[in-house]
Amino acid sequence: MRLLRDQLQREVASLYAFVETVSSACTSPSQAVSYSESSSKFFDYIGHLAARTKAHIADFDRHAEDNTEEFVEARTELWTLRAAWRELHQFIKPSADADTLNQPTAMVAALVNRLHELKGFESTDFTIFHTDSFDYAQVNPSATEAVAILARIVDAHQFPADLGLIGIPNSQGSALFLNCLLAHEIGEYAYAKRGIESRLAVDAAAALVEGLMSRIKDQDQSSAHHRTAWMRRIENWTTKALEDVALLRSSKS
Amino acid sequence: MALSTVMAGERTNYLSVALRARAAIKTLKSLMKARQGLLSLPNAELQEDLNSVVQSLKAIESSGPLHAKLSHEATYRRFEEIQTVDEVRKSFRDAQLLPRLEALLSGGCKQDDMLTAVRLFSAIERKALYHYSDPSWAGSGF
Numbered sequence: 001m002r003l004l005r006d007q008l009q010r011e012v013a014s015l016y017a018f019v020e021t022v023s024s025a026c027t028s029p030s031q032a033v034s035y036s037e038s039s040s041k042f043f044d045y046i047g048h049l050a051a052r053t054k055a056h057i058a059d060f061d062r063h064a065e066d067n068t069e070e071f072v073e074a075r076t077e078l079w080t081l082r083a084a085w086r087e088l089h090q091f092i093k094p095s096a097d098a099d100t101l102n103q104p105t106a107m108v109a110a111l112v113n114r115l116h117e118l119k120g121f122e123s124t125d126f127t128i129f130h131t132d133s134f135d136y137a138q139v140n141p142s143a144t145e146a147v148a149i150l151a152r153i154v155d156a157h158q159f160p161a162d163l164g165l166i167g168i169p170n171s172q173g174s175a176l177f178l179n180c181l182l183a184h185e186i187g188e189y190a191y192a193k194r195g196i197e198s199r200l201a202v203d204a205a206a207a208l209v210e211g212l213m214s215r216i217k218d219q220d221q222s223s224a225h226h227r228t229a230w231m232r233r234i235e236n237w238t239t240k241a242l243e244d245v246a247l248l249r250s251s252k253s
Numbered sequence: 254m255a256l257s258t259v260m261a262g263e264r265t266n267y268l269s270v271a272l273r274a275r276a277a278i279k280t281l282k283s284l285m286k287a288r289q290g291l292l293s294l295p296n297a298e299l300q301e302d303l304n305s306v307v308q309s310l311k312a313i314e315s316s317g318p319l320h321a322k323l324s325h326e327a328t329y330r331r332f333e334e335i336q337t338v339d340e341v342r343k344s345f346r347d348a349q350l351l352p353r354l355e356a357l358l359s360g361g362c363k364q365d366d367m368l369t370a371v372r373l374f375s376a377i378e379r380k381a382l383y384h385y386s387d388p389s390w391a392g393s394g395f
Contacts, residue, residue: 073278073375079382080271087265146265149272152298153279 023050033099038125052156094129102173130170139165271381277302
């Protein structure tokens, strides 16, 4: 246990340095590129969150002298914070790569203007980031829930509620036709934001899984892992079937 | 395509559980230090966290398969979340767990009850992080 206690200071320093690096990447972007207002908003927020996180862990090594229960809990908190920043980290560089010359700026603006016609989305905007994948992707608003809770832990401002994140293949920054898929991703964002899944898809998925469970059991695949995998597949299918319909049927008034 | 289900999948759900538990611990500890009751501080988030766990525990105690207990109303509604609470409950040796949490929800401020809640959330955080860090996700392909 003494070894672990000695190691705490190193762990704190390691996390501090990591967050510091992320923070500096957000606060001093290259002068050679320019970013959309939504991207700047995203970088500003990450910078603020990083500053609050550093302040939160600045004197964390004091826990090395705590009793065993408190010490274990402090290390767990550090582990949780590290995991949260690990998830956040994956969006920083891809967002920095998507400057205004490397994203379909005009198309995004046109689609966002269209989205603004929908009730509840009048001020929504999107930060575009590049992905290594061929797929387009939107970060489900529920995923920013983790950022919101991290903000609560380190006493930071809340993540902007009207800011979404959409990923495009890094080779398609200046393409036109393929980027029409952005409309689908914006539809998916609207679907998730309106909480349609929680009202409809979960029931549908649970009912479908209930019907499928007997077959899975017959194949001796009734472990929790398999159940979770089936749940996810069915939720995904349900989501795909409904997300575009959700946007089409959204009320404008 | 939702990134959360492609790049990290349900791992991020486990992380959300861990973060929420940590936030609840933080609030509970500040309340314990201030020696004030829950009703004396307007903390809707803690009330929501406590209520979610209570609802999840009640759902788990009812009969039926685990996946059928996903609720729209509870914050711990995802399969991974309710699964984590279920696993923690099985190893949490306090027969009075539910009454203690309900006492806090109804405005009680006994130190013992708060301590129990802190230990419960701490166990939830550790279990969720354990699942989040499970290396088997990397090769599962799900």
